[in-house]
Every structure is written in C-alpha cells, then in structure tokens.
Amino acid sequence: MTPPEAPALTYAFAVCRGGALTALAALPGLGTGAPVRTLAAGPLTAVVQDVPAAGFGEEALRQRLSDRDELERCARAHHTVITAASALAPTVPLPLATLYLDDGRAREALGERETSLLTALDRITGRAEWGVKVYAPTGPPPAPGTAPEAAPADGPPPGPASGRAYLDRVRTRQRSREQHHTLTLRAAERVDTAVRSLAVAARRLRPHGVEVTGKHRTHVLNAAYLLDLGRERELRAALASLRHDETDVQIELSGPWAPYSFADGGIADERPTSGRMSP
CATH class of the missing domain: 3.30.70 (Alpha-Beta Plaits)
Known part of the structure; x- marks a missing residue:
C-alpha cells in the first residue's frame, strides 16, 4: 500500500505579471525538495513552492523564525527567489512566511487584492x-x-x-x-x-x-x-x-x-x- 502523501502548504514568494518564469524551477527555494513554480491567479502569476505542513504550520513556523540562524536562512532563500523573479518580470515581493493552506486559498487571497497588486505592478514596471x-x-x-x-x-x-x-x-x-x-x-x-x-x-x-x-x-x-x-x-x-x-x-x-x-x-x-x- 502506498503511504498517503504528507499534507503540504502553499508558500508564496512574490506576484508577477507576464514574463518567462520557467527558469525559477531550478531554484531550491526553501530547500523542501519541491520545485519553485508559478500559480496562475487571473491576470496575476504567483511564485510559490509546496512546503510540508509539519515544518511550516503555525507552531513550527513560530519556532523556525525564533531561531536566528534559521530565520536568516529562510530570509536569504526568500530574497533569492524574489531577486530571480524580478530579473525576469515585474515583481511584487511578498512578506517572508506568506503561507496558504492550498493553491485555491492562495488564488482566492490574491484575487481579493488583485486591484492593488496590479496597481503596484504598474508602478514598478521598468523601475528598480x-x-x-x-x-x-x-x-x-x-x-x-x-x-x-x-x-x-x-x-x-x-x-x-x-x-x-x-x-x-x-x-x-x-x-x-x-x-x-x-x-x-x-x-x-x-x-x-x-x-x-x-x-x-x-x-x-x-x-x-x-x-x-x-x-x-x-x-x-x-x-x-x-x-x-x-x-x-x-x-x-x-x-x-x-x-x-x-x-x-x-x-x-x-x-x-x-x-x-x-x-x-x-x-x-x-x-x-x-x-x-x-x-
């Protein structure tokens, strides 16, 4: 019998509009073994990664980010993905540890902020x-x-x-x-x-x-x-x-x-x- 897969959460790094983002799949992201990928959300594209719920649930995340070394590692990994995405397309960075229960919840949350995110993308396009x-x-x-x-x-x-x-x-x-x-x-x-x-x-x-x-x-x-x-x-x-x-x-x-x-x-x-x- 095949053991059931461990539940995963959707970790979001950034939101983009357009651009060829397939190169991001080569990044380790947070080092969970899952590839960095894109998630379509209407006119927006989120840069996300599956992370294990056991390691990124609320209590586990609180412990992870209270450890200085682990906090720095996560922050560097988060920044690396955002930097790579911004080199390929206009990119809105999301805060460290932006997590959703699944892709559907991520799409729903981004849809609620669609107008403000599109406005932000307009503001930063062609700028650094x-x-x-x-x-x-x-x-x-x-x-x-x-x-x-x-x-x-x-x-x-x-x-x-x-x-x-x-x-x-x-x-x-x-x-x-x-x-x-x-x-x-x-x-x-x-x-x-x-x-x-x-x-x-x-x-x-x-x-x-x-x-x-x-x-x-x-x-x-x-x-x-x-x-x-x-x-x-x-x-x-x-x-x-x-x-x-x-x-x-x-x-x-x-x-x-x-x-x-x-x-x-x-x-x-x-x-x-x-x-x-x-x-």
Missing part, C-alpha cells in the same frame, strides 16, 4: 529600487591643531575657578556635539533632496541603531528610491559629487533591488516580517 544610507562619524572632529580633550574621570577639580572652567568645557563640548549633529542632518537632507530629484518615488526608512552601525558612526538617513531603469549612471554621478561636497558624512549606495519598499505587501523596513496563514 536603490538604497541610500548616510552616516555621521560619532562626535565632532577636534579643532585643527588640537588634540581631543578627554573628559575628567573624577569630576571637576576643586576650587571655584576650576569648577567654572570645567563647566565651560562641558558646555562647549555639548554645543559642539549639537552643532555637529545639526550639520550632519542638513547634509543628509541635501543628499535626500538630490536623489529624490532623480527618482519617481522615495521612502524614508527607520535608521539603524548602534547594534548594526557600531559605536563609531550614527545612521542619519536610511532611504529607498524608485528609479527608472537606465538612470544608474546619473545616480552614481550625483552621489560622487555629494561625497566630494558633503565631507562631514559618509554616503553608501546599494542596489538595484527588487522594489520591496514600493510594492504593495513588500517589506518596507528591510526586516523579515512573518506572513499570516490564510484560513
């Missing part, structure tokens, strides 16, 4: 996302010809005059830090304005904290920009000019990316977010 980050070195640079002054370890020295001098130094350092912060924020705004002038859409994202940037610099701008294909040279030239002029900050460019920040249902803050299982 680029990320620009601006960092400020921590603390203002020392004045020319002077060494940075270390903060006293045991408070101000005794005596009224010494105490006043100590407070003056503290106030001076505080003013210097505030002025430096203001200058870096203004520089970041100039970077944002320049890149927005090239983009068809822009989105400000939450800056990273010290756990990502380290203590040596502060993240003052984290932004995503949607640019028409073919404008990469202009973008790089603009940032090269800004790096020459904005010497108080560090400017980093990444991309081109699938349009996570501009597609309905995309991951806007660059962090994996668990999808919900369709009832």
Whole structure:
C-alpha cells in the first residue's frame, strides 16, 4: 500500500505579471525538495513552492523564525527567489512566511487584492529600487591643531575657578556635539533632496541603531528610491559629487533591488516580517 502523501502548504514568494518564469524551477527555494513554480491567479502569476505542513504550520513556523540562524536562512532563500523573479518580470515581493493552506486559498487571497497588486505592478514596471544610507562619524572632529580633550574621570577639580572652567568645557563640548549633529542632518537632507530629484518615488526608512552601525558612526538617513531603469549612471554621478561636497558624512549606495519598499505587501523596513496563514 502506498503511504498517503504528507499534507503540504502553499508558500508564496512574490506576484508577477507576464514574463518567462520557467527558469525559477531550478531554484531550491526553501530547500523542501519541491520545485519553485508559478500559480496562475487571473491576470496575476504567483511564485510559490509546496512546503510540508509539519515544518511550516503555525507552531513550527513560530519556532523556525525564533531561531536566528534559521530565520536568516529562510530570509536569504526568500530574497533569492524574489531577486530571480524580478530579473525576469515585474515583481511584487511578498512578506517572508506568506503561507496558504492550498493553491485555491492562495488564488482566492490574491484575487481579493488583485486591484492593488496590479496597481503596484504598474508602478514598478521598468523601475528598480536603490538604497541610500548616510552616516555621521560619532562626535565632532577636534579643532585643527588640537588634540581631543578627554573628559575628567573624577569630576571637576576643586576650587571655584576650576569648577567654572570645567563647566565651560562641558558646555562647549555639548554645543559642539549639537552643532555637529545639526550639520550632519542638513547634509543628509541635501543628499535626500538630490536623489529624490532623480527618482519617481522615495521612502524614508527607520535608521539603524548602534547594534548594526557600531559605536563609531550614527545612521542619519536610511532611504529607498524608485528609479527608472537606465538612470544608474546619473545616480552614481550625483552621489560622487555629494561625497566630494558633503565631507562631514559618509554616503553608501546599494542596489538595484527588487522594489520591496514600493510594492504593495513588500517589506518596507528591510526586516523579515512573518506572513499570516490564510484560513
């Protein structure tokens, strides 16, 4: 007697419109052994994979995504499929762990969102996302010809005059830090304005904290920009000019990316977010 097949869920990576997507079948996806495939849903095409219910049910999924290494593995696999799809056709990325009980439920859910997904596909067709980050070195640079002054370890020295001098130094350092912060924020705004002038859409994202940037610099701008294909040279030239002029900050460019920040249902803050299982 042939044993019954284990129940499978439908995992959805992305939604496309058109394009020859057969090459996606060669991708391992989440490594379940089932091929990455397409699923027709009216005018939309979903990129999906069968995954075992035992490993991707609600409780199993919660445990899987609470493990840092497994979360990273799944996020990388998810991103790899989306990147491959976006190279073949306009693609709306779906959040990590978007799961449906079967293909029928997936079609039903996509049908409910058909209008918004088609609008998103219209918006991103012929365009790509680029990320620009601006960092400020921590603390203002020392004045020319002077060494940075270390903060006293045991408070101000005794005596009224010494105490006043100590407070003056503290106030001076505080003013210097505030002025430096203001200058870096203004520089970041100039970077944002320049890149927005090239983009068809822009989105400000939450800056990273010290756990990502380290203590040596502060993240003052984290932004995503949607640019028409073919404008990469202009973008790089603009940032090269800004790096020459904005010497108080560090400017980093990444991309081109699938349009996570501009597609309905995309991951806007660059962090994996668990999808919900369709009832």
